[in-house]
Amino acid sequence: MLRVQDITKRFGPTIALAGVSFEAGRGEVLGLLGDNGAGKTTALRVIAGYLPPTSGRVTVAGRTVGPTATRARAAIGYLPERAPLYDDLRVREWLRFRARLVGLGRRAARIEIARVLDRCGLRTRARARVGTLSRGLRQRLALAGALLGDPPVLVLDEPSAGLDPQQVRALRALLRELAPEHTIVLSTHVLPEAEAVCNRVLILHRGRVAHEQRIEAGAGDADASGLPLRLEIIAPAEALTAALEALVGVRRIERTDLGGGAHRVRIEPEPGRDLREAVARLALERGWLVRELRPERPSLEELFVRYTTGAAASGPEETAS
Amino acid sequence: MSEASRLLLLRVLALGVTLLFGAIALRGMLAAVRRGLVHKELLQLFASPIAWFAIAASALVNGFLFVALLELYARTPNVPIVQIFFSSGFFWILQLALVPLITMRSFAAERTAGTIEPLLTAPVRASEVVWGKFLGAFVLYLALWLPTVALLGAALYYASPPGFAASLWALRSHGIVRAVPEALARIGAILDFGPVLSAYLGTALLGAAWVAVGVLASAVSRTQIVAYILAAVLLAGTYALGELPALVPADSPTLAPLREALSGLSLPAAFAEFSRGVIDLRRVLLLLTTSGLALFFATRAVESERWR
Numbered sequence: 001m002l003r004v005q006d007i008t009k010r011f012g013p014t015i016a017l018a019g020v021s022f023e024a025g026r027g028e029v030l031g032l033l034g035d036n037g038a039g040k041t042t043a044l045r046v047i048a049g050y051l052p053p054t055s056g057r058v059t060v061a062g063r064t065v066g067p068t069a070t071r072a073r074a075a076i077g078y079l080p081e082r083a084p085l086y087d088d089l090r091v092r093e094w095l096r097f098r099a100r101l102v103g104l105g106r107r108a109a110r111i112e113i114a115r116v117l118d119r120c121g122l123r124t125r126a127r128a129r130v131g132t133l134s135r136g137l138r139q140r141l142a143l144a145g146a147l148l149g150d151p152p153v154l155v156l157d158e159p160s161a162g163l164d165p166q167q168v169r170a171l172r173a174l175l176r177e178l179a180p181e182h183t184i185v186l187s188t189h190v191l192p193e194a195e196a197v198c199n200r201v202l203i204l205h206r207g208r209v210a211h212e213q214r215i216e217a218g219a220g221d222a223d224a225s226g227l228p229l230r231l232e233i234i235a236p237a238e239a240l241t242a243a244l245e246a247l248v249g250v251r252r253i254e255r256t257d258l259g260g261g262a263h264r265v266r267i268e269p270e271p272g273r274d275l276r277e278a279v280a281r282l283a284l285e286r287g288w289l290v291r292e293l294r295p296e297r298p299s300l301e302e303l304f305v306r307y308t309t310g311a312a313a314s315g316p317e318e319t320a321s
Numbered sequence: 322m323s324e325a326s327r328l329l330l331l332r333v334l335a336l337g338v339t340l341l342f343g344a345i346a347l348r349g350m351l352a353a354v355r356r357g358l359v360h361k362e363l364l365q366l367f368a369s370p371i372a373w374f375a376i377a378a379s380a381l382v383n384g385f386l387f388v389a390l391l392e393l394y395a396r397t398p399n400v401p402i403v404q405i406f407f408s409s410g411f412f413w414i415l416q417l418a419l420v421p422l423i424t425m426r427s428f429a430a431e432r433t434a435g436t437i438e439p440l441l442t443a444p445v446r447a448s449e450v451v452w453g454k455f456l457g458a459f460v461l462y463l464a465l466w467l468p469t470v471a472l473l474g475a476a477l478y479y480a481s482p483p484g485f486a487a488s489l490w491a492l493r494s495h496g497i498v499r500a501v502p503e504a505l506a507r508i509g510a511i512l513d514f515g516p517v518l519s520a521y522l523g524t525a526l527l528g529a530a531w532v533a534v535g536v537l538a539s540a541v542s543r544t545q546i547v548a549y550i551l552a553a554v555l556l557a558g559t560y561a562l563g564e565l566p567a568l569v570p571a572d573s574p575t576l577a578p579l580r581e582a583l584s585g586l587s588l589p590a591a592f593a594e595f596s597r598g599v600i601d602l603r604r605v606l607l608l609l610t611t612s613g614l615a616l617f618f619a620t621r622a623v624e625s626e627r628w629r
Contacts, residue, residue: 048442074444084435088368089361097364100357101443145439 001025001183002047002153007056009042009207016042017053018207024183024200026152029175031194032187033300034204035308040187041081043204044157047185048078060153074102077151079159083142087131091122091141094130095148102149116144119174121167135162143171147178154178156186160193172197191300201300203307210307213300224295225274229267232291233283237263243282249273262291339606342613353452356445362457366423372461375419380468382415387472391479402476403516407523407592413560416531421552423461424535427454428623429548437626447623451616455536462528466521473517481511515598523595526608527588531556533615540619559611563587 002024009017017039024030032040045051047058049065049072058065063072086094092113099109117123120140125133133141139162146154159175160168175184175197188194194201195215203211233240237255240263244253254266269275276293283290298306353359366372386409390402406412431437440450478486489507492500508514538552539545566587569580584590591604 045438050438050442068446070444070446073442076442078439078442080435080438082435084438086365086436088365093364097357097361098443100355101445103356103444
């Protein structure tokens with residue numbers, strides 16, 4: 001649906017994007033993560049057709065996004081950063097303007113406006129002047145504008161900025177509801193949000209994709225092969241160490257004494273092995289009390305930190321100005 | 322090829338080019354209306370104090386001017402009033418001050434507010450956006466001149482014999498088909514329609530050209546103040562072109578064609594003609610071409626904003 005092929009973007013001597021490629025299909029929610037200045041907004045602007053890439057190509061449903069490509073742009077609903085709106089119009093006037101701008105007829109526009117007002121929880125504010133809306137309401141109105149005409153691709157630059165916790169939950173629910181029928185690309189620097197709504201994230205660093213991570217909600221937790229385990233157990237120290245080291249597939253253990261006969265152990269398996277059941281059986285047979293047993297997944301935050309600081313040295317060099 | 326057939330060919334070509342550009346312009350205007358771009362401009366213009374200020378200023382200045390002209394007319398009744406109106410500096414000063422005021426926000430304000438981004442990523446062409454900006458401002462420009470219709474009515478009232486208004490009103494019993502031409506004929510006996518209509522046409526054409534230049538100024542400016550100043554300078558420049566012929570020595574026969582060509586660019590000269598009831602097609606085309614060129618460059622400026 002959306003294909004980004006090796007786009008670069010320079011502003012004078014500054015390289016904002018240094019060869020970013022990815023694809024996103026229908027039903028996918030792709031998150032762009034990255035520290036400030038990593039190129040998230042620039043990437044989204046290029047995708048939405050506001051900025052031309054210095055090189056590379058963006059295609060939406062096979063159509064190249066370009067200066068005269070009004071049909072490619074029609075397939076994209078775009079929520080720009082900071083939700084720019086006309087303050088002197090009323091909410092319904094603004095939506096009517098946007099609806100006609102994307103080519104909806106009068107009747108279709110009326111139906112669509114009612115739909116997006118409902119979806120974004122703005123029904124009671126239709127007559128308010130845009131300039132009087134709070135930050136969160138503005139954000140929702142801009143999102144409502146992006147949804148007009150139900151474009152198959154949604155490009156959302158920090159959709160949750162300025163929303164209160166209740167509204168953030170409503171936004172997540174809305175995105176989940178939209179996800180199956182749409183291709184959604186969003187940027188955020190709120191990592192829990194990315195984990196909650198995205199099924200894939202790209203970590204951008206200095207204009208490059210530093211890391212790509214699938215996020216499988218729920219189902220993914222079942223599989224812990226190759227992940228280190230964290231165990232808290234009450235057992236005699238020597239017997240515990242010996243028994244764990246004797247288990248098949250254990251590569252290394254680290255034991256910390258917590259006092260009172262309790263221990264915390266980090267068990268590193270050989271690649272591809274899931275040791276949870278073996279450890280549980282051992283504890284059961286010996287009659288040791290288990291307080292906690294869980295695989296250690298690297299959190300998105302750990303990945304983020306790893307790829308936005310660790311990769312710094314190998315990042316694209318900025319040409320001297 | 323004979324002289325006559327060459328001339329015919331040239332005319333056909335000119336007509337073709339005019340029709341082609343006219344069709345392109347019409348297409349852009351219709352698209353801008355259909356996409357709601359003009360409607361939105363008007364909503365925004367009339368939601369701001371600028372529009373009301375401009376209309377009030379125009380009504381005030383024109384009203385004072387009108388009273389002054391009536392005084393003058395009372396003393397020297399043979400001078401055509403419409404001609405004095407346009408040859409007075411007030412008309413030009415007013416235009417020079419108000420046109421940049423109504424065009425300055427068109428693109429500069431969108432840029433400051435960042436709304437240019439969602440506007441240009443919408444599935445519309447840059448030219449349609451420019452047409453929307455132009456038509457919105459042009460409608461407001463025309464609205465500036467609406468109050469003068471009332472002045473015209475007042476002039477008619479005072480110039481007419483007693484009972485004239487009542488006699489016009491009495492015509493309504495004849496039915497609209499007969500009453501309207503009859504009423505116009507009676508008014509025409511008092512007021513010369515020709516110069517009035519051609520003066521309004523000239524004013525509208527001048528507005529089209531100047532508003533287009535103002536939109537261009539706004540399209541290349543980052544803030545509204547810069548847009549205002551740039552537009553005012555450009556417009557003053559187009560007015561100053563009228564002074565160029567005076568710089569060419571009048572007694573040199575070799576420079577006479579140049580002098581004549583330059584005087585074709587003179588806006589005051591054009592308005593001297595319009596206010597006499599003379600509509601010179603070359604003047605009309607010059608003003609229309611200025612609008613077209615300015616809007617073309619504005620479109621390029623907006624496109625380059627996106628594709629820089």
